[in-house]
Amino acid sequence: MxxxxxxxxxxxxxxxxxxxxxxxxxxxxxxxxxxxxxxxxxxxxxxxxxxxxxxxxxxxxxxxxxxxxxxxxxxxxxxxxxxxxxxxxxxxxxxxxxxxxxxxxxxxxxxxxxxxxxxxxxxxxxxxxxxxxxxxxxxxxxxxxxxxxxxxxxxxxxxxxxxxxxLLENTRIEHFLHMDLGAESDVEMLKKMSTDYAKAKELAIKEASEVVDVENVKHLSENKNLIGDVVEKIAQEWIIQKQAFYEKTGFKPPSAQENQELERDTLGMEPATxxxxxxxxxxxx
Incomplete structure (x- = not known):
């Protein structure tokens, strides 16, 4: 040129x-x-x-x-x-x-x-x-x-x-980016509750079948997709997506001390002109 x-x-x-x-x-x-x-x-x-x-x-x-x-x-x-x-x-x-x-x-x-x-x-x-x-x-x-x-x-x-x-400091993005979805959702408790519920539902339908026709509701006890298992799968996918995000952007996962700080909300300020x-x-x- x-x-x-x-x-x-x-x-x-x-x-x-x-x-x-x-x-x-x-x-x-x-x-x-x-x-x-x-x-x-x-x-x-x-x-x-x-x-x-x-x-x-x-x-x-x-x-x-x-x-x-x-x-x-x-x-x-x-x-x-x-x-x-x-x-x-x-x-x-x-x-x-x-x-x-x-x-x-x-x-x-x-x-x-x-x-x-x-x-x-x-x-x-x-x-x-x-x-x-x-x-x-x-x-x-x-x-x-x-x-x-x-x-x-x-x-x-x-x-x-x-x-x-x-951007990450001044928005809720930081909180959601680093949160542990499994811990936030208490997956273990959900798994236990959904398993107990499935067993109770199966038992209730079985007992009812002894006195009434349960053919139309029998399928309810055959659903194997427990909510606890579904949430656990989503939590695992969340971890994979976070890791991919870290690798693409170079952003590093926070330390334990930083995790505590991330629990506090931050307020953004717009510059005056x-x-x-x-x-x-x-x-x-």
Whole structure:
């Protein structure tokens, strides 16, 4: 996948922005709209969209951390923000940023505040509040693309694992997943009761046959499917299904101590959201 034309477009966008030593997000939006830059997504590939977006993000971050002037660095930040906000993909691709790049971003915020460019701090805070960043450890360069994609995959898998754990922690699924159906149903007692009932039923029909015609109810004593045996079979099938579930998901059966904790119900909480558009924040040059 040749991304050179896309990177050149980003270079030209930031060059035009920085030619007049521009420093505001409003000015970047003006340049962005004048160049109809959102059309960059019209030429996006039909596959490897994650790689495509991270490449655009990475190139913008390169300007943000390595720009020769403050205007170029700000241009990289504003371009990064606009790429995220205008992407047509649902869900949106998060911005992968390394620890080193995050440190450089902090330095950019400090430099901008010293120059009185307060919109930068507001913008970065907004990006953090909206969880636009995906924090990692690998610096982006042409030779580390595969390593970076692998780390993104690991991060995504870890997030799925955390979500899976939270799902089980915050619902009754955990209780039913680990319960012993045989113990819950007291199979041994049911077997004894059903056996005693079957014997009593057989004896009652036998005694009744001595005085009345029991041909129409005789079949009732011939039923060999005792309820205790049926429940025991279901309990055994439950154990087999649980084991298959453990093997497929990698989820481990709980320890004795964890079993005690599982007896207590847990309450889930829905996160609150705070929608505050960046456009409402005033810029002070």
């Amino acid at each position: 040749d991304l050179s034309p896309f990177k050149q477009d980003i270079d030209e966008l930031i060059d035009e922005f920085s030619q007049g030593e521009s420093t505001t997000l409003t000015e970047m939006k003006r340049v962005w709209l004048s160049r109809k830059f959102s059309f960059i997504f019209e030429a996006s590939p039909s596959s490897n969209l994650g790689f495509f977006m991270q490449s655009l993000y990475g190139h913008s971050i390169g300007h943000m951390v390595n720009g020769a002037s403050l205007s170029q660095r700000l241009g990289g930040l504003y371009c990064l923000y606009c790429l995220y906000e205008t992407q047509p993909f649902k869900p949106r691709y998060l911005i992968y940023i390394s620890l080193g790049e995050l440190t450089k971003l902090r330095e950019l915020v400090v430099d901008a505040k010293e120059k009185g460019i307060r919109v930068v701090c507001a913008l970065v805070n907004w990006m953090l509040v909206k969880n636009m960043f995906l924090l990692g450890a690998v610096e982006f360069n042409e030779g580390s693309v595969k390593e970076r994609i692998n780390e993104l995959t690991d991060l995504q898998n870890a997030r799925v694992g955390v979500a899976y754990k939270k 705070n929608h505050l558009p960046i456009e409402q924040k005033k810029e002070n040059d």
